[in-house]
Amino acid sequence: xxxxxxxxxxxxxxxxxxxxxxxxxxxxxxxxxxxxxxxxxxxxxxxxxxxxxxxxxxxxxxxxxxxxxxxxxxxxxxxxxxxxxxxxxxxxxxxxxxxxxxxxxxxxxxxxxxxxxxxxxxxxxxxxxxxxxxxxxxxxxxxxxxxxxxxxxxxxxxxxxxxxxxxxxxxxxxxxxxxxxxxx
Amino acid sequence: xxxxxxxxxxxxxxxxxxxxxxxxxxxxxxxxxxxxxxxxxxxxxxxxxxxxxxxxxxxxxxxxxxxxxxxxxxxxxxxxxxxxxxxxxxxxxxxxxxxxxxxxxxxxxxxxxxxxxxxxxxxxxxxxxxxxxxxxxxxxxxxxxxxxxxxxxxxxxxxxxxxxxxxxxxxxxxxx
Numbered sequence: 001x002x003x004x005x006x007x008x009x010x011x012x013x014x015x016x017x018x019x020x021x022x023x024x025x026x027x028x029x030x031x032x033x034x035x036x037x038x039x040x041x042x043x044x045x046x047x048x049x050x051x052x053x054x055x056x057x058x059x060x061x062x063x064x065x066x067x068x069x070x071x072x073x074x075x076x077x078x079x080x081x082x083x084x085x086x087x088x089x090x091x092x093x094x095x096x097x098x099x100x101x102x103x104x105x106x107x108x109x110x111x112x113x114x115x116x117x118x119x120x121x122x123x124x125x126x127x128x129x130x131x132x133x134x135x136x137x138x139x140x141x142x143x144x145x146x147x148x149x150x151x152x153x154x155x156x157x158x159x160x161x162x163x164x165x166x167x168x169x170x171x172x173x174x175x176x177x178x179x180x181x182x183x184x
Numbered sequence: 185x186x187x188x189x190x191x192x193x194x195x196x197x198x199x200x201x202x203x204x205x206x207x208x209x210x211x212x213x214x215x216x217x218x219x220x221x222x223x224x225x226x227x228x229x230x231x232x233x234x235x236x237x238x239x240x241x242x243x244x245x246x247x248x249x250x251x252x253x254x255x256x257x258x259x260x261x262x263x264x265x266x267x268x269x270x271x272x273x274x275x276x277x278x279x280x281x282x283x284x285x286x287x288x289x290x291x292x293x294x295x296x297x298x299x300x301x302x303x304x305x306x307x308x309x310x311x312x313x314x315x316x317x318x319x320x321x322x323x324x325x326x327x328x329x330x331x332x333x334x335x336x337x338x339x340x341x342x343x344x345x346x347x348x349x350x351x352x353x354x355x356x357x358x359x360x
Binding site for chain 1: 196197200201204205208209212213218221222225226229233296297298299302313316317318322323334338339341342343345346348349352
């Protein structure tokens with residue numbers, strides 16, 4: 001026997017007592033006319049909820065002003081964006097801080113490593129192998145440190161572009177190779 | 185009225201900012217008119233402002249405001265019904281005032297169509313379905329607010345849905 005339609009409406013609202021829910025669900029599986037009645041009510045509900053009402057804010061502001069003028073009501077100052085407070089649960093805050101730290105650390109690590117792009121390998125008949133590499137250079141100091149770290153035992157020739165223009169800064173200093181190595 | 189004296193009692197300003205959107209939405213859906221909804225809200229909040237005793241919390245204040253809005257809306261409804269009757273008499277005297285098929289089609293496509301259908305419901309059903317769908321309240325809460333049993337609310341919600349479906353279908357038949 002079909003349940004009364006107002007029971008189906010209550011079922012739609014989740015207002016049917018728990019023991020009755022599975023029985024209604026069983027019935028709905030077998031009864032096309034009850035399914036149709038439920039779908040119609042659902043359709044009405046969805047149409048109602050889909051249509052947004054008018055914006056309340058202009059009315060709220062108008063009456064707020066009137067309350068201030070006529071009733072002398074003062075309103076707490078609204079905080080600007082940068083002074084607004086937010087509350088975050090502690091575990092989320094800890095996780096966010098850890099993520100920011102990890103992100104910062106990995107960015108620093110990436111910056112400190114210079115990227116070398118291999119261009120070509122040439123083997124000379126004498127047995128010497130020439131590896132031509134190219135790297136973007138922003139700071140000569142960084143390049144030298146990176147080369148020292150990557151290829152400390154190889155002989156390195158740096159070819160600068162022909163149109164490079166250097167300025168002489170300070171006094172030149174001549175050192176013996178042994179002193180230079182020691183000072184390192 | 186002294187609000188905010190006890191920490192758990194919210195100040196009027198806080199109540200206003202928090203509850204105005206909900207009260208306005210319910211008022212608009214009950215009376216179907218923006219200007220009237222604004223008036224209803226103003227009247228309800230003025231009553232709250234002038235109330236001698238503060239209400240214990242936001243939830244109780246919300247129910248109190250909805251009850252006030254519902255009572256004022258009922259008076260508005262009676263006035264509107266009188267105006268509607270006068271309008272219908274005018275239609276009989278001068279058919280130019282009757283709504284055209286084109287106007288009906290526009291209404292069907294208009295975003296306010298559901299509101300138009302809601303306006304055709306009896307007040308007692310409209311209030312209940314509005315509180316259910318736009319107030320987010322359950323049967324027990326609606327019942328305690330309107331002085332009805334939860335069973336009665338259940339039946340009214342069903343009747344409102346059934347009537348709305350009928351109104352929408354009937355209107356669809358008339359659209360060319």
